[in-house]
Amino acid sequence: MDEAPCNGIPRVASLDDLVERDKDHDCAGFGPHHICVRVVAVADLPSRFGQFRIVAFWNNRDGKEHVALVHGDVIGALDLPVRLHSECLTGDALGSLRCDCRDQLEVSMRKLGAMERAAILYMRQEGRGIGLVNKVRAYALQDRGLDTVDANLALGFRDDERDYAVAAHMLASLNVGSIQLMTNNPNKIGQLSQLGVKVSGRIPHVMPATEYNRAYLETKATRSGHQMKPEGRSHLPEQDDPVILEG
Ligand SMILES: [Zn+2]
Numbered sequence: 001m002d003e004a005p006c007n008g009i010p011r012v013a014s015l016d017d018l019v020e021r022d023k024d025h026d027c028a029g030f031g032p033h034h035i036c037v038r039v040v041a042v043a044d045l046p047s048r049f050g051q052f053r054i055v056a057f058w059n060n061r062d063g064k065e066h067v068a069l070v071h072g073d074v075i076g077a078l079d080l081p082v083r084l085h086s087e088c089l090t091g092d093a094l095g096s097l098r099c100d101c102r103d104q105l106e107v108s109m110r111k112l113g114a115m116e117r118a119a120i121l122y123m124r125q126e127g128r129g130i131g132l133v134n135k136v137r138a139y140a141l142q143d144r145g146l147d148t149v150d151a152n153l154a155l156g157f158r159d160d161e162r163d164y165a166v167a168a169h170m171l172a173s174l175n176v177g178s179i180q181l182m183t184n185n186p187n188k189i190g191q192l193s194q195l196g197v198k199v200s201g202r203i204p205h206v207m208p209a210t211e212y213n214r215a216y217l218e219t220k221a222t223r224s225g226h227q228m229k230p231e232g233r234s235h236l237p238e239q240d241d242p243v244i245l246e247g
Protein backbone atom coordinates (compact mmCIF):
# COMPACT_ATOMS: atom_id res chain seq x y z
CA MET A 1 0.00 0.00 0.00
CA ASP A 2 1.31 3.42 -0.94
CA GLU A 3 1.86 5.96 1.79
CA ALA A 4 -0.15 9.12 1.44
CA PRO A 5 2.10 11.74 -0.17
CA CYS A 6 0.46 14.50 1.83
CA ASN A 7 1.09 13.22 5.33
CA GLY A 8 2.82 16.53 5.90
CA ILE A 9 -0.41 18.57 5.69
CA PRO A 10 -0.39 20.58 8.95
CA ARG A 11 -3.12 19.79 11.44
CA VAL A 12 -5.42 22.67 12.27
CA ALA A 13 -7.62 23.31 15.30
CA SER A 14 -10.91 23.77 13.48
CA LEU A 15 -12.48 23.85 10.02
CA ASP A 16 -12.25 27.63 9.98
CA ASP A 17 -8.45 27.43 9.97
CA LEU A 18 -8.32 25.34 6.78
CA VAL A 19 -8.57 28.24 4.32
CA GLU A 20 -5.65 30.14 5.84
CA ARG A 21 -3.55 26.96 6.08
CA ASP A 22 -4.15 26.06 2.42
CA LYS A 23 -3.48 29.50 0.91
CA ASP A 24 -0.02 28.45 -0.23
CA HIS A 25 -0.52 24.68 -0.12
CA ASP A 26 1.26 22.82 -2.88
CA CYS A 27 2.29 19.19 -2.62
CA ALA A 28 3.57 16.29 -4.72
CA GLY A 29 -0.05 15.26 -5.16
CA PHE A 30 -2.13 12.09 -4.94
CA GLY A 31 -2.36 9.36 -7.54
CA PRO A 32 -0.77 9.04 -10.97
CA HIS A 33 -1.94 12.53 -11.99
CA HIS A 34 -0.42 14.22 -8.90
CA ILE A 35 -3.68 15.75 -7.80
CA CYS A 36 -3.46 18.52 -5.25
CA VAL A 37 -6.42 20.29 -3.62
CA ARG A 38 -6.85 23.38 -1.44
CA VAL A 39 -9.70 24.38 0.85
CA VAL A 40 -10.91 27.77 -0.40
CA ALA A 41 -14.04 28.41 1.67
CA VAL A 42 -15.98 27.04 4.64
CA ALA A 43 -19.55 27.97 5.57
CA ASP A 44 -22.60 26.73 7.46
CA LEU A 45 -25.06 24.62 5.49
CA PRO A 46 -28.27 23.85 7.34
CA SER A 47 -30.21 21.45 5.13
CA ARG A 48 -33.55 19.67 5.13
CA PHE A 49 -31.57 16.46 5.67
CA GLY A 50 -29.39 17.61 8.58
CA GLN A 51 -26.99 20.24 9.86
CA PHE A 52 -23.73 20.51 7.97
CA ARG A 53 -20.84 22.79 7.21
CA ILE A 54 -19.81 22.96 3.58
CA VAL A 55 -16.13 22.94 2.65
CA ALA A 56 -15.30 24.06 -0.89
CA PHE A 57 -12.15 22.85 -2.64
CA TRP A 58 -9.99 23.95 -5.55
CA ASN A 59 -7.97 21.28 -7.35
CA ASN A 60 -5.21 21.31 -9.94
CA ARG A 61 -6.71 18.67 -12.18
CA ASP A 62 -10.28 18.78 -13.40
CA GLY A 63 -11.42 22.39 -12.95
CA LYS A 64 -14.46 21.10 -11.03
CA GLU A 65 -15.73 22.49 -7.74
CA HIS A 66 -15.86 19.56 -5.32
CA VAL A 67 -17.27 20.02 -1.83
CA ALA A 68 -17.40 18.21 1.49
CA LEU A 69 -20.43 18.29 3.78
CA VAL A 70 -19.11 18.03 7.31
CA HIS A 71 -21.14 17.22 10.42
CA GLY A 72 -19.53 17.60 13.86
CA ASP A 73 -15.82 17.81 14.59
CA VAL A 74 -13.93 15.82 11.96
CA ILE A 75 -10.44 17.32 12.35
CA GLY A 76 -8.13 14.50 13.43
CA ALA A 77 -11.05 12.05 13.65
CA LEU A 78 -10.46 8.30 13.61
CA ASP A 79 -13.02 5.90 12.13
CA LEU A 80 -14.95 8.86 10.71
CA PRO A 81 -18.14 7.77 8.90
CA VAL A 82 -17.76 8.98 5.30
CA ARG A 83 -19.86 8.75 2.16
CA LEU A 84 -18.55 9.51 -1.34
CA HIS A 85 -21.31 10.70 -3.62
CA SER A 86 -20.88 11.38 -7.32
CA GLU A 87 -22.96 14.28 -8.61
CA CYS A 88 -26.09 13.44 -10.56
CA LEU A 89 -27.93 16.64 -11.46
CA THR A 90 -30.85 14.81 -13.04
CA GLY A 91 -31.33 12.61 -10.00
CA ASP A 92 -30.05 14.73 -7.08
CA ALA A 93 -31.70 18.03 -8.06
CA LEU A 94 -34.37 17.19 -10.64
CA GLY A 95 -35.69 14.00 -9.09
CA SER A 96 -35.11 11.78 -12.12
CA LEU A 97 -36.27 8.21 -11.72
CA ARG A 98 -33.78 6.89 -14.28
CA CYS A 99 -31.44 6.25 -11.33
CA ASP A 100 -31.49 6.12 -7.55
CA CYS A 101 -28.78 8.72 -6.93
CA ARG A 102 -31.07 11.08 -5.03
CA ASP A 103 -32.24 8.32 -2.70
CA GLN A 104 -28.64 7.36 -2.03
CA LEU A 105 -27.69 10.99 -1.31
CA GLU A 106 -30.70 11.75 0.87
CA VAL A 107 -30.38 8.59 2.96
CA SER A 108 -26.67 9.17 3.48
CA MET A 109 -27.21 12.81 4.53
CA ARG A 110 -29.96 11.84 6.99
CA LYS A 111 -27.96 8.97 8.50
CA LEU A 112 -24.58 10.69 8.65
CA GLY A 113 -26.15 13.99 9.75
CA ALA A 114 -27.62 12.19 12.77
CA MET A 115 -24.23 10.86 13.91
CA GLU A 116 -21.82 12.64 16.25
CA ARG A 117 -19.42 13.33 13.38
CA ALA A 118 -19.34 12.40 9.70
CA ALA A 119 -18.57 13.70 6.24
CA ILE A 120 -20.04 13.41 2.76
CA LEU A 121 -17.78 14.16 -0.17
CA TYR A 122 -19.91 15.46 -3.02
CA MET A 123 -17.83 14.82 -6.12
CA ARG A 124 -18.71 16.70 -9.31
CA GLN A 125 -18.30 13.61 -11.45
CA GLU A 126 -21.60 13.78 -13.28
CA GLY A 127 -22.53 10.65 -15.21
CA ARG A 128 -19.59 8.60 -13.95
CA GLY A 129 -17.27 11.40 -14.99
CA ILE A 130 -18.47 11.90 -18.59
CA GLY A 131 -20.41 15.09 -17.80
CA LEU A 132 -24.06 16.09 -17.93
CA VAL A 133 -24.42 16.65 -21.67
CA ASN A 134 -22.78 13.35 -22.50
CA LYS A 135 -24.93 11.60 -19.91
CA VAL A 136 -28.04 12.96 -21.64
CA ARG A 137 -26.61 11.80 -24.96
CA ALA A 138 -26.21 8.33 -23.45
CA TYR A 139 -29.80 8.46 -22.16
CA ALA A 140 -30.97 9.38 -25.67
CA LEU A 141 -29.13 6.42 -27.17
CA GLN A 142 -30.65 4.15 -24.53
CA ASP A 143 -34.10 5.55 -25.33
CA ARG A 144 -33.49 4.38 -28.90
CA GLY A 145 -32.70 0.89 -27.69
CA LEU A 146 -28.91 0.79 -27.31
CA ASP A 147 -27.71 -0.94 -24.18
CA THR A 148 -25.38 0.92 -21.84
CA VAL A 149 -22.22 -0.64 -23.19
CA ASP A 150 -23.05 0.28 -26.77
CA ALA A 151 -24.19 3.75 -25.71
CA ASN A 152 -20.89 4.40 -23.94
CA LEU A 153 -18.86 3.02 -26.82
CA ALA A 154 -20.85 5.13 -29.27
CA LEU A 155 -19.88 8.20 -27.26
CA GLY A 156 -16.24 7.16 -27.03
CA PHE A 157 -16.06 6.77 -23.25
CA ARG A 158 -14.83 4.12 -20.92
CA ASP A 159 -17.32 2.61 -18.50
CA ASP A 160 -16.11 4.78 -15.64
CA GLU A 161 -14.09 7.98 -15.91
CA ARG A 162 -13.96 8.72 -12.19
CA ASP A 163 -10.80 9.35 -10.21
CA TYR A 164 -10.71 8.98 -6.42
CA ALA A 165 -7.43 10.86 -5.93
CA VAL A 166 -9.28 14.15 -5.43
CA ALA A 167 -11.39 12.55 -2.69
CA ALA A 168 -8.31 11.04 -1.03
CA HIS A 169 -6.61 14.44 -0.87
CA MET A 170 -9.82 16.11 0.38
CA LEU A 171 -9.86 13.69 3.34
CA ALA A 172 -6.19 14.44 4.05
CA SER A 173 -6.92 18.18 3.83
CA LEU A 174 -9.64 17.72 6.47
CA ASN A 175 -6.99 16.04 8.67
CA VAL A 176 -9.14 12.90 8.86
CA GLY A 177 -7.12 10.06 10.41
CA SER A 178 -9.17 7.09 9.27
CA ILE A 179 -12.63 6.47 7.85
CA GLN A 180 -15.48 4.02 7.91
CA LEU A 181 -16.76 4.16 4.36
CA MET A 182 -20.51 4.04 3.81
CA THR A 183 -20.69 1.80 0.77
CA ASN A 184 -21.81 -1.59 -0.48
CA ASN A 185 -18.84 -1.71 -2.80
CA PRO A 186 -15.60 -3.24 -1.41
CA ASN A 187 -13.81 -2.20 -4.61
CA LYS A 188 -14.21 1.46 -3.64
CA ILE A 189 -12.41 0.73 -0.36
CA GLY A 190 -9.57 -0.85 -2.31
CA GLN A 191 -9.18 2.17 -4.55
CA LEU A 192 -9.09 4.61 -1.64
CA SER A 193 -6.64 2.42 0.29
CA GLN A 194 -4.30 2.45 -2.71
CA LEU A 195 -4.34 6.24 -2.50
CA GLY A 196 -3.26 6.17 1.15
CA VAL A 197 -6.65 6.59 2.84
CA LYS A 198 -6.86 4.50 6.02
CA VAL A 199 -10.20 2.68 5.78
CA SER A 200 -10.88 1.12 9.17
CA GLY A 201 -14.35 -0.17 8.42
CA ARG A 202 -17.41 -0.22 6.20
CA ILE A 203 -20.96 0.96 6.89
CA PRO A 204 -23.47 -0.79 4.61
CA HIS A 205 -25.55 1.73 2.65
CA VAL A 206 -28.98 0.18 3.00
CA MET A 207 -31.80 1.94 1.18
CA PRO A 208 -35.38 2.03 2.38
CA ALA A 209 -37.64 0.96 -0.48
CA THR A 210 -40.66 3.02 -1.49
CA GLU A 211 -43.68 1.94 -3.52
CA TYR A 212 -42.14 3.72 -6.49
CA ASN A 213 -38.63 2.34 -6.44
CA ARG A 214 -38.97 -1.06 -4.80
CA ALA A 215 -39.14 -3.10 -7.98
CA TYR A 216 -36.37 -1.10 -9.61
CA LEU A 217 -34.07 -1.34 -6.61
CA GLU A 218 -34.75 -5.03 -6.09
CA THR A 219 -33.87 -5.68 -9.70
CA LYS A 220 -30.72 -3.63 -9.31
CA ALA A 221 -29.84 -5.52 -6.12
CA THR A 222 -30.39 -8.96 -7.57
CA ARG A 223 -28.67 -8.15 -10.85
CA SER A 224 -25.76 -6.06 -9.64
CA GLY A 225 -23.31 -5.69 -12.46
CA HIS A 226 -26.15 -5.75 -14.96
CA GLN A 227 -28.45 -3.03 -13.78
CA MET A 228 -31.83 -2.58 -15.37
CA LYS A 229 -34.45 0.13 -15.69
CA PRO A 230 -37.90 -0.82 -14.31
CA GLU A 231 -39.20 -1.75 -17.76
CA GLY A 232 -36.32 -4.15 -18.22
CA ARG A 233 -33.81 -2.18 -20.28
CA SER A 234 -30.32 -1.78 -18.87
CA HIS A 235 -29.36 1.63 -17.53
CA LEU A 236 -26.21 3.47 -16.59
CA PRO A 237 -25.34 2.84 -12.92
CA GLU A 238 -24.23 6.34 -11.96
CA GLN A 239 -23.33 5.54 -8.40
CA ASP A 240 -21.27 2.39 -8.16
CA ASP A 241 -22.88 0.91 -5.08
CA PRO A 242 -24.93 -2.22 -5.48
CA VAL A 243 -28.19 -1.46 -3.69
CA ILE A 244 -29.15 -3.28 -0.49
CA LEU A 245 -32.78 -2.88 0.53
CA GLU A 246 -34.22 -2.55 4.00
CA GLY A 247 -37.12 -4.84 4.95
ZN1 LIG B 1 -1.70 18.87 -2.00
Ligand SMILES: [Zn+2]
Pocket residue numbers: 088090091092098099100101102238239
Ligand atom coordinates in the same frame (compact mmCIF):
# COMPACT_ATOMS: atom_id res chain seq x y z
ZN1 LIG C 1 -28.20 9.42 -11.11
